Amino acid sequence: MTQSQPLIRPATVRSVKELGHVLRDARKAKKLTQADLARRSGLQAHHISSIETGATNPTAPTLFALLAALDLDCIILPRGQSLQGNPPGIEDIF
Incomplete structure (x- = not known):
């Protein structure tokens, strides 16, 4: 990882x-x-604001545009399974 790439921790998301x-x-x-994110993603800033506050449920194309603009991936796993295939530990709960 270079200094220009900030550390972004994996996150479990279960709601808008x-x-x-x-x-x-x-x-x-x-x-x-x-x-800035609006320019990168082709969306409008007010739409990004609505998504960030949870007021808007983004469509799949909108979500993928945001993920691409933020250089993030979406990984879908069965509940309770971590990226390494192990059940979540105590550190994953808090």
């Missing part, structure tokens, strides 16, 4: 509000404004 918080945290970790 949680998704918004994760996207906002990722945007801030990269030191981007909503306007």
Whole structure:
């Protein structure tokens, strides 16, 4: 990892509000404004604001545009399974 790439921790998302918080945290970790992310993703800044607050349920194409603009991947796993295939530990709960 280079110094220009901030550390963004993997997150479990189970609601629109949680998704918004994760996207906002990722945007801030990269030191981007909503306007910056809007330019990168082809969306409007007010739409990004609505997604980050959980007020809007983004469509799949919108979500993938945001993930691409933030250089993030979406990984789908069965509940309770971590990326390493082990059950979540106590550190994953808090």
